[in-house]
Amino acid sequence: MSSSFAVTVQPAARMSGRVRPPGDKSISHRYAMLAAIADGPSVIYGYSTGGDCASTLGCLRGLGVPIDQISRDPRTGIHLEILGLQVGGLHRPSATLDAGNSGSTIRMLSGILAAHPFRTTMTGDASLRKRPMRRIIVPLERMGARFISDDGRPPLTVMGTDDLKGIDFQPDVASAQVKSAVLFAGLHADGMTRVVEPMCTRDHTERALEAFGAQVGRAGTSVAIRGGQRLIGGTFHIPGDISAAAFWIVAAAALPGSDVTIEHVGLNPTRTGILDVVRRMGADVKTITEHAQAGEPIGIIRVRHTDLQAATIAPEEVPGVIDELPVLAALATHGGELSVTGAQELRVKESDRISALADGLRSMGGEIDEQADGFHVRGRSRLRGGDVDAKNDHRLAMAFAIAALGATGPTVIHDAGSAGVSYPEFFTVLESLRA
Numbered sequence: 001m002s003s004s005f006a007v008t009v010q011p012a013a014r015m016s017g018r019v020r021p022p023g024d025k026s027i028s029h030r031y032a033m034l035a036a037i038a039d040g041p042s043v044i045y046g047y048s049t050g051g052d053c054a055s056t057l058g059c060l061r062g063l064g065v066p067i068d069q070i071s072r073d074p075r076t077g078i079h080l081e082i083l084g085l086q087v088g089g090l091h092r093p094s095a096t097l098d099a100g101n102s103g104s105t106i107r108m109l110s111g112i113l114a115a116h117p118f119r120t121t122m123t124g125d126a127s128l129r130k131r132p133m134r135r136i137i138v139p140l141e142r143m144g145a146r147f148i149s150d151d152g153r154p155p156l157t158v159m160g161t162d163d164l165k166g167i168d169f170q171p172d173v174a175s176a177q178v179k180s181a182v183l184f185a186g187l188h189a190d191g192m193t194r195v196v197e198p199m200c201t202r203d204h205t206e207r208a209l210e211a212f213g214a215q216v217g218r219a220g221t222s223v224a225i226r227g228g229q230r231l232i233g234g235t236f237h238i239p240g241d242i243s244a245a246a247f248w249i250v251a252a253a254a255l256p257g258s259d260v261t262i263e264h265v266g267l268n269p270t271r272t273g274i275l276d277v278v279r280r281m282g283a284d285v286k287t288i289t290e291h292a293q294a295g296e297p298i299g300i301i302r303v304r305h306t307d308l309q310a311a312t313i314a315p316e317e318v319p320g321v322i323d324e325l326p327v328l329a330a331l332a333t334h335g336g337e338l339s340v341t342g343a344q345e346l347r348v349k350e351s352d353r354i355s356a357l358a359d360g361l362r363s364m365g366g367e368i369d370e371q372a373d374g375f376h377v378r379g380r381s382r383l384r385g386g387d388v389d390a391k392n393d394h395r396l397a398m399a400f401a402i403a404a405l406g407a408t409g410p411t412v413i414h415d416a417g418s419a420g421v422s423y424p425e426f427f428t429v430l431e432s433l434r435a
Ligand code: S3P
Pocket: 025, 026, 027, 104, 174, 175, 176, 177, 178, 180, 202, 322, 323, 345
């Protein structure tokens, strides 16, 4: 999707209504990849409508996986049928695969391709070509694969082998993508593969592997998988993405008189850190877990505004809110105050999210100090609005829109179309929630 268009966001008095977020992006990638290497067909409902998850499907098709898109609905998502080729059964691609803007696609798929005895080259857009890949290259080479990269960045060529060895691996960075790449390789390897993380990260891979019938050993921040297991295809329903819901959670917390209910949203405890932070900043947040699908809890979140307060986010909390930090910074512009440390990973996301966030909020009249590993936002006076550059980063485009709701004048968000990477319906839903 083209991201070059601009959107003007007018200030809002309050937000109210009910919303169902798009299918969880993290879970969508994982179900598509595991369905591709499972035995037999899988049916997936609620697959993310975002561009990143379309990139995963494009790459899997390039690896010979039969995928049928049965329907696409802006509210309930995409209904897919994927015919699995079994563990180790992907086909040699005839062309370079395009992962678009998606770090999850290139990193997690590398773990699977490491176990296939052919060469695959993956590349992506200008943002993806700047992102660090050594974090997956190092463990996957220890397992027996070989890589060619541009000084640790894409284009990335994976030279896989059907003779991978299990390893014990302790990544330096707390990254669910790295953990997942190594576990996916471990599924195909000889013996046990164990990943011990420095801090707990989202555990959708562990839950998804179990839902496809694999056994995964878990203890604290350690996850282990025995190679040689088969996966079984099935029917899967993807919960709504709490990282997309985060924009409405924050909008409701920010604007006096707001009351927003989010339905059919994933409530996996490794993803609900945002609720703890907005509660500490003063919002009234209620959740109800209604049921679970494939080990993923799903329910309702209701958020009402109360006066905003100052809060801090400590380093150990960062992996649980990594994607929500831009919109939490936007929340602080509405009258609170937020200090974040230990978030240096933000500098290697779809943009350098610390400097792009600071530039953007400042250009709207915000007060933000930038540090090497975080930021401090003070919401002492209202933003004035103005022109802001999302730097082709979906989460920044949407975070600036939520900050803009509290400004005294309109805000023009350049590169606003980048929201389509995770939430193509975002600007339409934003207008529908204005009360
Ligand atoms: C993701 C993990 C996080 C997150 C990204 C999605 C995932 O990245 O920022 O948007 O689906 O595993 P890292 O694992 O690199 O921290």
